[in-house]
Amino acid sequence: MHDGLKREPDGIAITELLGILNGSGLRSASAMTSLRLPLTSPTLFDRWMPPTGPRSGILLAIGVHPGEPECVEILREAAGLGFGSLVVKALGHDVQSLAAMADDLGVALLVADDEIEWRQLEALINAALSTASEAGGSPSTLVVGDLFALANAIAASIGGATSIENLQQNILAYSTLPDQPIDEDRREGILGRQVPDLPENAEQYAALFRAPGALRIAGVPPALDRLAVAVRAGTQALGSIWVVEASGALDADAARALERAADIAALHLLRARSAADLARQQRSELVRRLLEGGEDSRLVVRQLGLDRAGPFTVLAISPRTEGDELRLDRLVDLVAMACQAHQPGAECVLIGNTVYAVFSGVGSETIRVEAAALRLANRAEASLRVPVLASVGTQVASVGEINRSRRDADLVLLIMANDAAQGPVTSARDVRSRLSLLELGQILRDTPRLFSHPAQAVLDLDARSGTAYAATLRTYLDCGRDSARTAALLSVHQNTLRYRLRRVHELFGIDLDNADDTLTLWLSLRVVD
Numbered sequence: 001m002h003d004g005l006k007r008e009p010d011g012i013a014i015t016e017l018l019g020i021l022n023g024s025g026l027r028s029a030s031a032m033t034s035l036r037l038p039l040t041s042p043t044l045f046d047r048w049m050p051p052t053g054p055r056s057g058i059l060l061a062i063g064v065h066p067g068e069p070e071c072v073e074i075l076r077e078a079a080g081l082g083f084g085s086l087v088v089k090a091l092g093h094d095v096q097s098l099a100a101m102a103d104d105l106g107v108a109l110l111v112a113d114d115e116i117e118w119r120q121l122e123a124l125i126n127a128a129l130s131t132a133s134e135a136g137g138s139p140s141t142l143v144v145g146d147l148f149a150l151a152n153a154i155a156a157s158i159g160g161a162t163s164i165e166n167l168q169q170n171i172l173a174y175s176t177l178p179d180q181p182i183d184e185d186r187r188e189g190i191l192g193r194q195v196p197d198l199p200e201n202a203e204q205y206a207a208l209f210r211a212p213g214a215l216r217i218a219g220v221p222p223a224l225d226r227l228a229v230a231v232r233a234g235t236q237a238l239g240s241i242w243v244v245e246a247s248g249a250l251d252a253d254a255a256r257a258l259e260r261a262a263d264i265a266a267l268h269l270l271r272a273r274s275a276a277d278l279a280r281q282q283r284s285e286l287v288r289r290l291l292e293g294g295e296d297s298r299l300v301v302r303q304l305g306l307d308r309a310g311p312f313t314v315l316a317i318s319p320r321t322e323g324d325e326l327r328l329d330r331l332v333d334l335v336a337m338a339c340q341a342h343q344p345g346a347e348c349v350l351i352g353n354t355v356y357a358v359f360s361g362v363g364s365e366t367i368r369v370e371a372a373a374l375r376l377a378n379r380a381e382a383s384l385r386v387p388v389l390a391s392v393g394t395q396v397a398s399v400g401e402i403n404r405s406r407r408d409a410d411l412v413l414l415i416m417a418n419d420a421a422q423g424p425v426t427s428a429r430d431v432r433s434r435l436s437l438l439e440l441g442q443i444l445r446d447t448p449r450l451f452s453h454p455a456q457a458v459l460d461l462d463a464r465s466g467t468a469y470a471a472t473l474r475t476y477l478d479c480g481r482d483s484a485r486t487a488a489l490l491s492v493h494q495n496t497l498r499y500r501l502r503r504v505h506e507l508f509g510i511d512l513d514n515a516d517d518t519l520t521l522w523l524s525l526r527v528v529d
Contacts, residue, residue: 011036012129014085014108020128021270025113025234026087026121029099032108037084039129042122045074058085058110058125062118067093072101079105087121089114116234120263124233127267147173147268154261155180158254160227160243164265167239168330169195169205172269181246183224197383209237214255216245227254229262231269238269287349291356293403301399304347306360312402313364314393315339315357315373316409319386330384331355335376342372354413356406366395370427377424389416392427411438441527454508454517455524461507472500473510474525477518 014033018026040057045064059078064071066088075098078086085108088095095111102109112121147164155162155175161182162175171193174186188196195201200220208215214229225245231238241262243250283304290300291314301308317335319328332348335355339346343363349356359369373390380388393409396402408428415431415438416422428435444451458469472490476497479485487494504510512518 011038013037014110017125017128018110021124021233025116025236026125027111028108029095029111030108031099031103032106035084035106035108041129042087042125043083044118044122057083058087059083060118060122061086061088064088065091065093066095066098067091071098075102075105075107075109079107083107085110087112113234120234120266123267124270127270147265148176150261150265150268151175152177154241154243154258157261158227158243158250158257160245160250161186162241162243163189164231164241164269165195165239166269167237168333169201171195172239180244181224182244183219183222185219185223186244205240208240214258216250227258229255229258231262231265233266233270238266241265283347284349287347287356287358288351290347290358290399290402291349291351291406293400297399297402306347306358308360308399310360310399311364311395311397312399312405313359313366313369313395314402314405314409315359315369315390316354316393316406316413317357317373317376317380317388317390318354318413319388321387328353331380331386331388334380334384338372338376338379342368354410356409358402364395366392366427366429370425373425381424388424389413389422390425391416392425394428408435411435414438437523437526440523444524444527450520451527452517452520452524454510455521455528457508458504458510458525459528469500469504469507470525470528472497473504473521476501477512477522477525481512 013036014028014030017037018028018033038057042058042060045059045061047063059074061071061074064074071088075086079102086102087110088098089112091114095109099109112118151162151164151173152175155177159180161177161180163171163186164173165171171189174190185196185198198220204217208217208228209230211230214227217226217228219225225248227243227245227250228240230240241258243254243258286300286304290297290304298308306312317331319331328350332350332355335357336348339348339357339359343359343361346360346363347358363369369392373392377388377390380386391409391412393405393407393412396405405428412426412428412431412435415434416426455470458473461467462470472486475489476483476486479489483494483497487497490497501512505512510517510521
């Protein structure tokens with residue numbers, strides 16, 4: 001075996017490590033996810049060189065089948081030497097019993113995808129641990145510098161102007177070698193640090209990320225052709241590299257060289273993404289706690305640097321339909337940029353399929369947030385082809401009420417999703433009465449004794465017999481007891497309506513002249529609706 005050198009006292013939790021390496025092909029099979037590991041390079045298992053001293057951190061069980069007795073022996077040996085985690089490949093084997101044994105021995109069992117190479121997995125773990133050790137610093141500048149150097153190296157070795165992109169099609173780095181032909185698409189992309197939004201983009205990127213290796217992509221005149229490759233960490237796509245092919249001279253050797261360069265770029269992109277993700281995860285967790293409310297809200301606001309004097313408003317944005325993960329990630333980035341433009345220091349977080357933003361002070365004025373939300377919705381539709389619903393919660397005065405603004409924004413989204421007449425942006429103040437009814441409805445559902453007994457009897461009969469007394473009563477009361485309007489909405493004759501109302505009185509003893517009974521009846525029926 002051989003192992004890494006330094007050990008940091010604080011280390012990193014298994015959950016944090018897996019969060020950084022999310023999608024890279026490494027997962028936990030263990031219940032010991034809270035275990036902390038030192039920030040040391042992984043140790044590589046070598047069956048011919050037994051360990052000669054204490055070890056710690058991660059042991060990569062290279063060439064070991066989890067179903068063989070040898071694996072159990074290695075696990076026990078790792079526990080005895082003080083390793084915190086053992087990484088195996090399942091190789092089609094059920095590893096649950098091995099995971100249970102690892103938990104008993106105090107070792108976290110991690111499982112790598114069979115397809116990922118051990119060499120790349122070791123490099124990815126090292127990059128993640130290096131990022132964690134530098135958390136709180138600013139390693140991203142160095143990483144971007146490395147990417148520019150890598151872009152120049154690729155351009156020199158392959159013979160074409162090179163650019164490196166992330167999944168959001170932001171240009172992270174580009175080559176600067178003289179006398180290499182470029183076209184207007186590259187020039188525009190470098191100036192804006194963003195790939196131009198062209199009709200052919202979707203098809204080209206889809207083909208690129210389906211391809212197992214480098215791919216030649218024909219340019220749409222006057223654009224030049226490209227040789228491109230997807231950058232991956234295991235099975236997780238991280239970005240892409242594009243080389244301008246001006247002369248048509250890039251051959252199979254150039255393609256193989258570009259594929260090797262993609263492995264190097266993966267380490268840089270993972271480390272850059274990890275550094276940003278660590279900071280973003282920490283702030284996202286704070287924003288999530290703020291939206292949920294709690295006794296530490298004032299502390300969280302101070303940690304986030306928000307204006308503690310208030311007022312506060314929560315904006316919620318959700319795609320109209322479920323989209324792919326890539327577009328959702330790009331939507332989060334778009335919302336974050338738009339919110340920062342609206343109010344520097346505004347905080348965003350993705351929870352489920354909804355992006356939340358918290359505004360404070362002057363920037364939280366409802367009319368200003370509505371205007372920003374409308375601009376954002378239009379940009380999402382135009383640039384991402386993602387139609388969204390944006391809801392503006394109630395403006396609240398204190399930190400402790402931020403979760404109420406979030407709850408109102410969620411309820412407004414619910415109303416918008418079920419009402420095609422609503423536009424892309426709706427504010428809580430626009431649907432205040434409907435919000436009140438939704439909250440009253442929740443109270444009735446949570447407290448069955450408050451639900452109208454006659455309403456329940458009507459609903460039960462409709463369910464058993466297929467009658468429509470509940471719909472008749474609800475529509476009649478919605479229409480302010482206007483018989484003509486009710487009959488028209490129900491598409492029945494007024495005599496039929498009068499008969500149904502008479503039967504309601506006979507069957508259930510409902511007296512629509514009793515204001516109190518009628519109010520609770522109507523509220524109960526509206527809750528069900």
